[in-house]
Amino acid sequence: MKALITGAANGLGRAMTDQLLEAGHEVWAVDRDTDALDDLAIKSRGSCRVVLADLANPSSIQRLLRDVKDVKFDLVVLNAGISATGRFEEIPGAAYEKLIAINLTAPLVVASQLMRQNNMAPKSQIVFISSLSHAVGYPGASVYAATKDALAIYAKSVRKPFKKRGVGVTAVFPGPIRTEHAERYSPKDAKANKRMLPEDMAKLILKAASKGKKELYAGKGAGAAKFFGKLAPNMMSKMMRKVIFDKLDSNTY
Amino acid sequence: MARRELKSRNVLITGATDGLGLELAKAYASRGHRVVATGRQLLSNDLDFFGSPNISYIRADQSEPEAAARAIAQAMEKFQWQSLDLAILNAATGWTGHAADETPEQISDQITINLTAPVLISKAIAPLLFAAKGQLVMIGSTAAKGQSQFATYAATKAGLEGFVRSLREEWRTRAHVQIIHPGPTRTKMHAKAGLKTGFVRMFFMPTKRAVRAIQRSIRNRDGKRVLSKTYGWSSIFSSAKEGEL
Numbered sequence: 098m099k100a101l102i103t104g105a106a107n108g109l110g111r112a113m114t115d116q117l118l119e120a121g122h123e124v125w126a127v128d129r130d131t132d133a134l135d136d137l138a139i140k141s142r143g144s145c146r147v148v149l150a151d152l153a154n155p156s157s158i159q160r161l162l163r164d165v166k167d168v169k170f171d172l173v174v175l176n177a178g179i180s181a182t183g184r185f186e187e188i189p190g191a192a193y194e195k196l197i198a199i200n201l202t203a204p205l206v207v208a209s210q211l212m213r214q215n216n217m218a219p220k221s222q223i224v225f226i227s228s229l230s231h232a233v234g235y236p237g238a239s240v241y242a243a244t245k246d247a248l249a250i251y252a253k254s255v256r257k258p259f260k261k262r263g264v265g266v267t268a269v270f271p272g273p274i275r276t277e278h279a280e281r282y283s284p285k286d287a288k289a290n291k292r293m294l295p296e297d298m299a300k301l302i303l304k305a306a307s308k309g310k311k312e313l314y315a316g317k318g319a320g321a322a323k324f325f326g327k328l329a330p331n332m333m334s335k336m337m338r339k340v341i342f343d344k345l346d347s348n349t350y
Numbered sequence: 351m352a353r354r355e356l357k358s359r360n361v362l363i364t365g366a367t368d369g370l371g372l373e374l375a376k377a378y379a380s381r382g383h384r385v386v387a388t389g390r391q392l393l394s395n396d397l398d399f400f401g402s403p404n405i406s407y408i409r410a411d412q413s414e415p416e417a418a419a420r421a422i423a424q425a426m427e428k429f430q431w432q433s434l435d436l437a438i439l440n441a442a443t444g445w446t447g448h449a450a451d452e453t454p455e456q457i458s459d460q461i462t463i464n465l466t467a468p469v470l471i472s473k474a475i476a477p478l479l480f481a482a483k484g485q486l487v488m489i490g491s492t493a494a495k496g497q498s499q500f501a502t503y504a505a506t507k508a509g510l511e512g513f514v515r516s517l518r519e520e521w522r523t524r525a526h527v528q529i530i531h532p533g534p535t536r537t538k539m540h541a542k543a544g545l546k547t548g549f550v551r552m553f554f555m556p557t558k559r560a561v562r563a564i565q566r567s568i569r570n571r572d573g574k575r576v577l578s579k580t581y582g583w584s585s586i587f588s589s590a591k592e593g594e595l
């Protein structure tokens with residue numbers, strides 16, 4: 098099987114990449130972190146194809162699409178994402194432009210262009226990594242929440258038209274994961290053991306993708322969050338404000 | 351006269367050169383409120399175009415969000431507005447067709463104009479909104495639930511909803527943040543987006559009715575409002591008291 102993973106060098110993307118390589122699959126690992134990509138190339142003893150790309154840069158995305166032009170992928174995981182947490186009005190506009198470019202524009206462009214270029218093998222799967230914030234809201238990261246909601250609805254919107262062309266779409270709503278990303282953007286006193294290990298999350302996502310599941314809510318408390326988020330959305334966002342926004346003591350972007 | 355002056359409020363409406371935005375600008379101006387209207391066009395004569403001295407036009411093309419946000423903030427400074435009572439972020443663009451046929455430019459234009467720009471404009475007007483404990487209103491769309499014919503457009507509107515949901519909590523004590531989702535409305539938007547609506551258009555909500563429904567929802571300070579047919583109809587009987595928004 099051939100897979101393309103964005104944000105593959107660290108965290109959840111790295112865990113998925115490692116597991117796929119372990120199982121003997123071919124992986125195109127896309128990231129902007131050269132050191133981590135080197136590490137990946139060395140540790141996989143050259144079996145992983147590392148692709149350096151900055152997904153905030155449209156011409157870098159175009160180059161990535163040119164590089165993989167003749168490959169047929171069975172699995173594409175659009176996982177790369179960043180955040181910006183703090184008081185909405187205090188974070189610089191440029192940080193929001195970058196956040197939206199990486200979290201939203203890039204996955205939409207890559208997905209639609211891979212479809213357009215006929216890069217997807219028959220019965221292949223595209224996976225969008227949204228967030229559990231889709232269910233509960235995320236005061237203190239309103240623009241991050243915006244990109245993840247947008248991604249969820251894009252996945253839902255293209256599911257039928259892509260299916261007609263033989264490509265399945267999975268939307269994943271992960272709860273907190275114990276990665277550097279989570280550490281960086283969470284309140285200082287947040288407990289790490291309430292977060293799922295990236296390896297466990299990776300396993301669940303790859304399984305859902307191989308089964309062609311439409312949606313996956315995964316992580317500690319994800320089921321309950323989804324349930325109450327649908328039942329009482331305002332109450333959930335209010336609670337999120339108390340557990341996150343009111344505790345953030347600095348802006349991180 | 352003096353009493354009327356006191357009650358007139360400061361209103362910002364983006365994308366006010368056509369459709370819902372234009373009608374909203376006229377409606378608020380006709381009730382004596384001061385309106386800053388924005389758009390991407392270069393207008394030769396504001397008064398001829400809008401027909402009201404209460405409307406000032408600012409060119410703020412949202413395909414350059416940072417510049418658009420700056421232009422809006424500067425205009426309010428120029429007009430010496432100390433506060434902003436109501437901001438309706440309404441400008442948007444769309445594209446329809448098979449999601450696999452959408453070009454990177456079409457995707458990025460819609461995201462930039464429909465989502466990035468409202469985010470940066472909200473940030474730019476925050477101080478004036480806080481000063482009035484004003485209302486920030488996003489115009490979404492019922493497409494925000496997902497639409498296979500215009501996937502990116504739907505995504506941008508869902509993005510606005512997610513933005514509003516979280517920002518409303520953050521700003522709870524400082525300003526009211528809400529989203530209004532119109533359903534299909536008889537503006538020129540569909541034609542601009544390359545969609546032929548044909549006879550189905552008959553079932554769309556008339557623009558005037560949608561505009562009344564939006565104003566009603568703003569008066570109600572709803573958190574989230576979908577402009578259903580029933581809400582549209584009953585809005586005919588709802589009107590603003592003197593000085594009200």
Ligand SMILES: NC(=O)c1ccc[n+]([C@@H]2O[C@H](COP(=O)([O-])OP(=O)(O)OC[C@H]3O[C@@H](n4cnc5c(N)ncnc54)[C@H](OP(=O)(O)O)[C@@H]3O)[C@@H](O)[C@H]2O)c1
Pocket residue numbers: 364365366367368369370371372388389390391410411412413439440441442443463489490491492493531532533534535536537538539540542
């Ligand atoms: N009509 C519907 O069925 C419908 C349904 C749901 C939601 N909505 C939403 O309602 C809002 C108003 O839409 P409408 O139906 O009134 O459409 P419209 O008649 O096309 O009006 C849209 C306005 O936005 C402006 N605009 C477009 N691109 C811009 C840019 N780059 N910078 C600044 N302004 C820009 C347009 O300018 P120009 O005059 O130069 O084109 C126009 O003034 C939009 O947010 C739309 O998504 C509409």
